Amino acid sequence: MTQKPLLSLQNVSKQFPIGKKVLTAVDGFSLDIYPGETVGLVGESGSGKSTVGRLSLYLQKPTTGSVLFDGFDLSLLSSREIRKMRRRFQMIFQDPYASLNPRMTVQDTIGEAFDIHKLVSKKQREEKIVELLESVGLDQSHLSRFPHEFSGGQRQRIGIARALAVEPGFIVCDEPISALDVSIRAQIINLLKKLQKEKGLTYLFIAHDLSMIKYLSDRVAVMYLGHLVELASSQELYSKPLHPYTQALLASIPIPDPVIEKKRERILLQGEAQNSSNSSVGCPFQHRCPFAQAICKEKKPLFEEVTPGHFAACHFAKNWL
Amino acid sequence: MSQPPLLQVDQLKVSFKTHMGPLQAVRDVSFAIYPGESVAIVGESGSGKSVAAKAIIGLLSDPGVTIDGRILLNEENLLEKSEKEMQKIRGNQIGMIFQDPMTSLNPTMRVGKQILEVIHKHAKSSFKESKQQAIQLLQEVGLSDPEKRFEQYPHELSGGMRQRVLIAIALACTPKLLIADEPTTALDVTIQAQILAQMKAIQHKNQMSILLITHDLGIVAGMCDRVIVMYGGMIVETASVEDIYHSPFHPYTQGLLNSIPRVDKEESDLTPIPGAPPHLLDLPAGCPFTERCPFAMRMCPSHRPALFVIKPFQQAACWLHKKNP
Numbered sequence: 001m002t003q004k005p006l007l008s009l010q011n012v013s014k015q016f017p018i019g020k021k022v023l024t025a026v027d028g029f030s031l032d033i034y035p036g037e038t039v040g041l042v043g044e045s046g047s048g049k050s051t052v053g054r055l056s057l058y059l060q061k062p063t064t065g066s067v068l069f070d071g072f073d074l075s076l077l078s079s080r081e082i083r084k085m086r087r088r089f090q091m092i093f094q095d096p097y098a099s100l101n102p103r104m105t106v107q108d109t110i111g112e113a114f115d116i117h118k119l120v121s122k123k124q125r126e127e128k129i130v131e132l133l134e135s136v137g138l139d140q141s142h143l144s145r146f147p148h149e150f151s152g153g154q155r156q157r158i159g160i161a162r163a164l165a166v167e168p169g170f171i172v173c174d175e176p177i178s179a180l181d182v183s184i185r186a187q188i189i190n191l192l193k194k195l196q197k198e199k200g201l202t203y204l205f206i207a208h209d210l211s212m213i214k215y216l217s218d219r220v221a222v223m224y225l226g227h228l229v230e231l232a233s234s235q236e237l238y239s240k241p242l243h244p245y246t247q248a249l250l251a252s253i254p255i256p257d258p259v260i261e262k263k264r265e266r267i268l269l270q271g272e273a274q275n276s277s278n279s280s281v282g283c284p285f286q287h288r289c290p291f292a293q294a295i296c297k298e299k300k301p302l303f304e305e306v307t308p309g310h311f312a313a314c315h316f317a318k319n320w321l
Numbered sequence: 322m323s324q325p326p327l328l329q330v331d332q333l334k335v336s337f338k339t340h341m342g343p344l345q346a347v348r349d350v351s352f353a354i355y356p357g358e359s360v361a362i363v364g365e366s367g368s369g370k371s372v373a374a375k376a377i378i379g380l381l382s383d384p385g386v387t388i389d390g391r392i393l394l395n396e397e398n399l400l401e402k403s404e405k406e407m408q409k410i411r412g413n414q415i416g417m418i419f420q421d422p423m424t425s426l427n428p429t430m431r432v433g434k435q436i437l438e439v440i441h442k443h444a445k446s447s448f449k450e451s452k453q454q455a456i457q458l459l460q461e462v463g464l465s466d467p468e469k470r471f472e473q474y475p476h477e478l479s480g481g482m483r484q485r486v487l488i489a490i491a492l493a494c495t496p497k498l499l500i501a502d503e504p505t506t507a508l509d510v511t512i513q514a515q516i517l518a519q520m521k522a523i524q525h526k527n528q529m530s531i532l533l534i535t536h537d538l539g540i541v542a543g544m545c546d547r548v549i550v551m552y553g554g555m556i557v558e559t560a561s562v563e564d565i566y567h568s569p570f571h572p573y574t575q576g577l578l579n580s581i582p583r584v585d586k587e588e589s590d591l592t593p594i595p596g597a598p599p600h601l602l603d604l605p606a607g608c609p610f611t612e613r614c615p616f617a618m619r620m621c622p623s624h625r626p627a628l629f630v631i632k633p634f635q636q637a638a639c640w641l642h643k644k645n646p
Contacts, residue, residue: 044509045480151597181365182536183613186580186593208510211539215582215591238584252514253584254539258562260585261543268518269511271465272479 004071005032006170006202007056007089012065014051025051027226027284029065030303035169038196038203040217040234042210042249044273048226049206053172056204057089058082069170087117090163094175096155100147106133106158107143113165132161135198136191153184160191170202177212189216210253214238222246225273225284228303232310242312242320244289283315291316325396326353327530328377328498333390335369335376343387344601346372348554350390354498359524359531361541361562363577364551365598370534373551374500377532378415379407394498413443416491420503422483426475432459432486433471439493458489463519481512488520495527502534517544538581542566547634550574553599553609556628560635570637572614608638616641 014026026048033039033056043049054060058067058074067074069085077085093099100109110129114120120128130140136157147155156176163171173192177185189212195201207213213220213234220237222230222245230243241247251266269288283289283296295315303313307321335347347369354360364370375381377392379399392399394414402410411417419425427435436455440446446454452471459467462485475483484504491499501520505513517540524531533544541548541562548565550558550573558571569575576594596613605611611621620640628636 044511153597181598182538183365183577183580183594184597186591187595190591190593210510211582211584214584248511250584252510254514254517254537254543255585256538256542256578256581256583257566257585258542259567264543266514268515272481272512 003034005068006035006070007033007204008068009052009056010066010068012052012055012062012067014048014055014060015063024226026055026062029223029226029228031221031228031231033170033202033204035202036196036200037218038205038216040213040220041204041206041223042208042213042220043223044208046225046273047223049223050174052223053091053174053204053206057086057091057172059091087166088168089170089172090166090168092156092159092163092171092173092176095179096152096159097147097179099159100155100162102147105144105146106138109147109158110162110165113162117166119166129165132165135164135195136161137187151184152180153187156180156188157191160188160195164195164199167199169200170204172204172206174206175208176205178207178209185212192216210249222249227284227313228311229285229314230312231303232312236307236310240310240320242306242310242317243285243314244291245285246312248288248290283313324355326393327356327358327395328354328532329391329393329396330373330377331391331393333373333376333392334388335372335381336387338385338387339602341602345604346554346601347376350551350554350556352549352556352559354530354532356497356530357524357528358547359533359545360547360549361533361535361545362549362551363535363538363541365536367553367598367601368551369554369601370551371502374417374502374532374534378411378417378500379404409443412439412491412496413494414496414498416494416496416499418484418487418491418499418501418504420506422480422487422507425487426483428475430474431471432473432475432478436471436486436490436493439490443494455489455493458493459486461523462486462489462492463515464489481508481516484508484512484516485519488516488523492523492527496529498530498532499524500532500534503536504533505540506535506537513540520544538566538577550577553604554601555609555638557610557639558635558637559628560631560637564632564635568635570631570635570642571610571639572616572641573610574637576613576615608640 009029009031012026012029016023016025029052041049055062107129110132111125114125133139133142138157177188205216217234220234221228224245230246241250248267248269255261267290271288282298283301286292286296301313301315303311305311306317331351333347333350336343336345350373362370376388388400433455437451440451440454456467456471459470464470464485505516545562548562549556552573558574569578579592580594582591594613599609605622607622607624608626611617626638626640628638629642631637631642
């Protein structure tokens with residue numbers, strides 16, 4: 001792509017102190033996100049995917065590395081400039097029950113964003129709020145209601161309207177559907193797709209539901225214990241995964257079809273993800289990898305482009321081609 | 322099937338007393354589970370699936386709850402048993418695994434002791450024998466280093482390991498029926514696949530029946546023989562797992578299948594079910610799915626459909642069965 005990336009994470013690491021030890025949540029993570037695309041970020045709990053989401057909005061400062069938004073290095077900006085910049089990137093949270101203030105009406109929740117950034121005059125305020133509500137499938141009658149009067153799906157719609165209020169270009173969606181009922185999930189996903197088309201939004205979509213990620217994303221990034229292990233276009237990643245971890249993840253997804261499911265042979269991973277606080281030498285996946293060799297224990301594989309646009313961090317990635 | 326069913330639920334009704342009148346969480350639910358069979362109850366939150374399971378093992382004994390109907394385990398009605406008799410049945414004949422492995426274990430007690438407690442309660446064996454049995458159980462559910470796990474506290478284990486411990490506890494007395502309420506919802510996919518495979522292996526070995534309660538249609542396809550779909554406290558469809566996925570009859574079942582993306586197929590657009598599930602305090606007199614149903618007819622809001630036979634082993638509670646015989 002010759003386009004300039006909208007968001008660029010360059011060799012970003014984030015460490016958290018735990019007592020005397022240090023936990024490396026994200027380790028040398030680099031990713032460019034281009035305008036108008038949806039990048040899906042998958043990984044198991046503790047893989048650092050939510051931390052990457054927070055780092056890319058500069059809600060947390062990286063320990064090393066830099067975050068560039070539209071060419072500006074966020075670490076060089078003053079906090080006032082950052083706040084101005086925040087208008088352009090927003091977040092949709094996982095839990096629609098916890099992310100809305102229970103004592104504020106819908107009108108106030110959405111209007112607050114207008115007030116902080118002084119976006120609309122008092123006269124236009126209500127009109128604008130109604131317009132936003134309508135774009136997410138709610139209406140005027142919901143204006144003066146409180147969050148507890150809504151169902152989970154409706155609350156998530158309010159959360160989306162709130163994020164859209166400042167007209168951002170980039171939105172991080174951190175597991176926006178995992179707290180919702182199955183029949184409601186597709187409604188929210190289709191709404192996010194529709195809004196992207198209408199407003200030209202760019203998404204970083206964090207989830208552990210691999211089927212949903214495939215449906216929604218243009219490119220998919222897979223994380224394991226703070227490392228980016230594979231990155232490719234959605235179609236490529238699901239048809240030709242090059243990293244053994246991605247392969248195992250895909251094999252673990254249950255398919256809603258009994259005939260396929262009963263015939264399926266799967267490689268089940270052994271064991272569980274080790275805590276990354278004792279970051280050792282070699283590949284982070286070596287302990288669970290069914291194909292681990294001597295070199296995997298000694299040398300950390302580089303994150304390399306194996307075929308055009310398809311990156312993987314595995315010594316043997318080429319063997320799968 | 323010529324054998325008598327292991328569990329037979331007959332016209333089960335559960336209602337809770339609330340400030341706003343009685344809330345009917347389960348309405349006229351009937352089904353049977355045969356020995357060695359896996360049956361899934363699929364439904365969204367508020368569909369009554371967990372309440373039905375709790376009624377079966379007798380965990381709904383609060384004064385505000387009314388339970389009607391019959392629950393027959395080996396032809397004995399569990400609803401007529403005293404609490405003392407139920408305690409013998411729970412664990413011995415019916416094992417249960419709950420959704421949340423983080424809160425179902427006692428945090429102040431070593432894992433081993435929690436398993437021993439169950440074994441001691443139901444079998445009179447010496448400490449040495451029981452301990453050996455417990456360690457063997459831990460190994461069977463796929464825990465590495467079972468002797469070490471035996472001495473550990475729950476906080477030292479990961480979510481997946483805790484869920485394995487809970488399965489070990491549920492299986493301690495080799496029950497004939499295992500009720501698993503969302504057993505893998507809190508776990509990562511790779512761990513979920515491991516645990517489901519383990520459960521299947523144990524089921525095969527012990528000739529056990531499983532009642533799996535879940536919202537995830539994906540895991541049902543690989544685990545179960547028959548599926549019961551619940552909506553608004555009622556059974557709306559029941560069929561073999563093949564029929565549910567390949568020729569679903571009820572519009573709700575069809576809607577559910579159309580609203581989940583599939584990783585093995587090329588992209589097609591998702592068709593969500595419009596609207597939201599009904600509130601149980603405010604259920605329509607007729608079919609609970611009417612408001613969201615694309616095929617709703619004039620009679621649907623006022624007349625509640627019974628379960629009609631669509632074809633052998635497939636039943637659906639929908640008036641549409643009359644239209645296309």
